[in-house]
Amino acid sequence: MSPGATMERVYHELKARIMRGDYAPGLRLDPVQLARTLSASATPVRDALHRLSGERLVDSWHQEGFRQPLMSEAELGDLYAWSASLLMLALAGQEDAPLVAEPRYGGTDPRDYPEEVAAALRAIAWRSPNRELRHAVANLVERSHVVRAAELQVDPHCRSDVAAIDEDLRFGRWSALRAKITRFHRRRALLAGRVVAAIRPRESPLG
Template identity: 35%
Template sequence: MMSAAHVLEPTYDALRRRLLTGAWPSGQRLEAVRLADELGVSITPVRDALNRLVGERLVHATPGDGFHVPLFNETEFRALLSWHQMLLVIALRGRGELQLIEIPRGHDGIGERTALLFGAIAAIAGNNELDWAMSNSAARLGPFRKHEAEALRDVEQELDAIEQLARNAPREMMRRAIGHYHRRRVDHAAVLTRLARDGASTT
């Protein structure tokens, strides 16, 4: 029996937000009973939400072993970064105007700020499928983005610069800045995958 939408949607949103902000490390086991208790709902909407996230490749399910945050190796992480960059390059071919929302800093961490910034850039294309793909890749990158400041210098300043370029720079300058952003993370893929994996527990 499926959960009612008024319970399922907030449960799904809460779990997806935790993935986006890197609340769980790469490989973390997600116990439905514990999550239901934390969210104050029954186990059914949690399981339904987790299965929905499995369908979106944001959560991994193994028969007999339950649900986990996907555990990326270095090669898979680099492939995800390449895909993320390609989505932004496609978006910058669009003719739409950038409408940057207020990008928050602080309490929700670098993952949310980065997702909102690049999501606003992707929206230039005016393509709902591209928007969804960007949002999906942002959630999958959440466990890694949380640790960027440990592996890279001046991450906030880097985002400041990209945000400023997005507001008034030619598209070619934006493409170069986005390329540099991704190359830094590809160069530090080994460190970022280790940091994203460290601290994983069975809770």
């Protein structure tokens, strides 16, 4: 396998692990150790980690290596606010109109809450012709994926909230959709501290 192909494979495998939350928040991601589990040398693993750092899926510091992001309550609150702002921009100019329901946007597995959220957010983003906005939402979806399981643990109503967003999106009820997006993210922000506590191991440092 060519070096470029190896790096792509390592990148996608490592990205999937990080988004699933396979590594505890704050855990140092050592390229040499990861290389053993990824059947690759340390060089493509290090290259993949640099790429993931650029996407903000991994934290990195000069001469201090890489680690799984250790998100604070304030940082998660900012991420929720950014999500709401992007989605509102994506819906700018959309006006209510009687439409035939479009295909359901949510994930095919009703147990997969993270994919339900991801599918709905991507579908809203694709309403916008702005490619930068669509890319920003795609990155946000990936960065927030790891917290979705904790959201479901903390708030049993979050699945029905996403289903309601999905229904308004399918029927083109844009005013109602904007209101539900606002409520969804406000509730997420109110519960951000509990979500962070749910994903942070008790022995993890705070900084």
